[in-house]
Every structure is written in C-alpha cells, then in structure tokens.
Amino acid sequence: MSHLSNAAEAMAAVARTINDDQLANKTPCTEYDVRALVNHLLFWGPSLAGGGRKESVPQPAAVESDVDLAAGDWRGRLLALLDDITSSWAPPSAWEGETSMGTPQTLPAPVLGDMITGELAMHAWDLAVATGQRLELPAGLLTHLHDTVFASVEQGREMGMYGPQVTVPADAPTLDRILGLTGRDPAWA
Numbered sequence: 001m002s003h004l005s006n007a008a009e010a011m012a013a014v015a016r017t018i019n020d021d022q023l024a025n026k027t028p029c030t031e032y033d034v035r036a037l038v039n040h041l042l043f044w045g046p047s048l049a050g051g052g053r054k055e056s057v058p059q060p061a062a063v064e065s066d067v068d069l070a071a072g073d074w075r076g077r078l079l080a081l082l083d084d085i086t087s088s089w090a091p092p093s094a095w096e097g098e099t100s101m102g103t104p105q106t107l108p109a110p111v112l113g114d115m116i117t118g119e120l121a122m123h124a125w126d127l128a129v130a131t132g133q134r135l136e137l138p139a140g141l142l143t144h145l146h147d148t149v150f151a152s153v154e155q156g157r158e159m160g161m162y163g164p165q166v167t168v169p170a171d172a173p174t175l176d177r178i179l180g181l182t183g184r185d186p187a188w189a
Contacts, residue, residue, distance in 0.1 A: 004089050004117045006141045008082040011041075011124035015078050018131050027130040028188040029123075034130050037123060038074055045081040047101040048116050051109075052088030057102045085120075089113055114148040119161075121145055122182055125175070129188055135175075142174040149181050156182070 015038075023035040032040060050057030088094060095113055098106040107115075121137060128135040137145075149156070156162040163183025168176050176186035 002089070003141050003144045004113060004120070005086045006138050007117045007120035007124065007145075008086045010135060010137055010141075011120050011127070012079055012082050014124050014128045014131070014133055014135065015075055015082075017133060018075070018127065022131045025130045027126045028184050029126050032126070034127060037126060037130075038078060041123060042074070042077060042081065044101070045078075045085060048119075049081070049084040049088040051099045051101050051112050051116070052085065052090075052094040054094075054097070054099050054109075056100065082120075085116065089116070111152070114144075115152070115156075115161075117141075118145055118149055118182075122179070122184070125179065125184070137175060139174075142178070145178050146174050146181075149178055153181050 018034065023033070023038070025034045027034060027037050029037060046057045095109050097109055099109045099112055100106045101112065121141065125135045127133075153162060153165075157164075162181070166180040166183060166185045168180035168186060170177075172180075172186070179186045
C-alpha cells in the first residue's frame with residue numbers, strides 16, 4: 001500500500017466515525033470547523049484525483065464554503081472521493097512527469113503526490129482530534145511525511161498550507177514533530 005493510500009485510509013477511518021452532531025466542532029485549523037473542513041476536502045478532492053490522472057479538473061463556479069453537506073450523504077461522498085484519489089494515484093505513471101490541480105501551474109508529479117499525502121494525513125489528524133478520536137498512522141508513512149514535510153515546509157508556508165512552526169521537543173513522537181512543522185499544536189484540544 002502506498003503512502004498516499006495509507007493517508008487516505010486513515011482519513012476514511014476517521015470520517016466513518018464522525019457523527020453529524022460533531023460537524024460544528026472546532027478543529028486545529030482555526031478557519032475551519034469540522035463541517036468547513038469536510039467542505040474543503042469535498043471541494044478540492046476532484047482536483048487532487050485529477051492530478052493523479054494528469055487531467056485538468058476545473059474548479060466549480062461555487063466557492064469552497066458553498067459545498068452543501070446537507071445535500072445527500074456527505075460521508076459517502078467523502079469516502080468515494082478518497083477512493084478516487086487513491087485509485088488515480090495508484091499507477092506508477094501517476095508519479096511520473098508533471099501534473100497540476102486544475103491550474104495552469106504544474107509541479108513534478110512526485111511533489112504534488114507527496115503534498116496530497118501530507119494534506120490527507122494532516123487533515124485526518126485535524127478531524128480526529130476535533131471529534132475525540134485518535135489517529136493511527138503507519139510508521140513508514142510517518143517517516144515519509146516527516147522527510148517530505150521537512151523538505152518542503154518553507155514552500156508550504158509560502159503557499160499558505162502551513163502556519164508558523166509550533167515548537168515541540170526534539171524527542172517527541174514523529175507525528176508530533178510533523179504537526180509542529182505544519183503549524184499545528186500536538187496538544188490541541
């Protein structure tokens with residue numbers, strides 16, 4: 001199983017246990033409650049999947065906050081989207097050449113794939129802690145995330161993906177060090 005599919009499965013495991021009455025819960029991403037974070041994932045997910053297929057998926061005319069969780073089964077839609085992202089990035093060819101997320105700007109496919117892996121894992125943690133769950137990530141995924149996030153953290157901050165670094169002890173668990181790099185407080189509650 002690839003790192004990206006492990007991150008998607010971790011998010012799916014969290015999503016399966018979120019109750020509708022938890023959608024208003026705050027998350028560590030200060031601009032999102034659980035509902036808004038699910039909206040964010042549903043809005044951008046098709047572009048993330050399109051990147052693996054090297055297909056340009058234009059953003060819908062609606063803004064991110066207009067994705068309607070009340071219209072149908074949000075959980076089923078999110079799980080199907082995670083499956084689509086995973087399958088689109090499964091072939092080795094997805095990780096070759098250049099690709100994009102529906103914008104004219106392209107990135108090397110491995111860079112975008114690793115960004116998506118990090119995005120899925122970090123938002124899985126956001127949703128987990130916001131809903132009283134514990135996120136379990138495989139050791140290999142944690143090592144990969146630490147290496148890729150560490151290598152691209154400044155670019156991620158410039159792109160607005162990460163906040164200012166939160167200091168954590170050097171001997172903290174790998175997940176806590178990754179969270180700190182991305183601007184998240186591992187002790188958030």
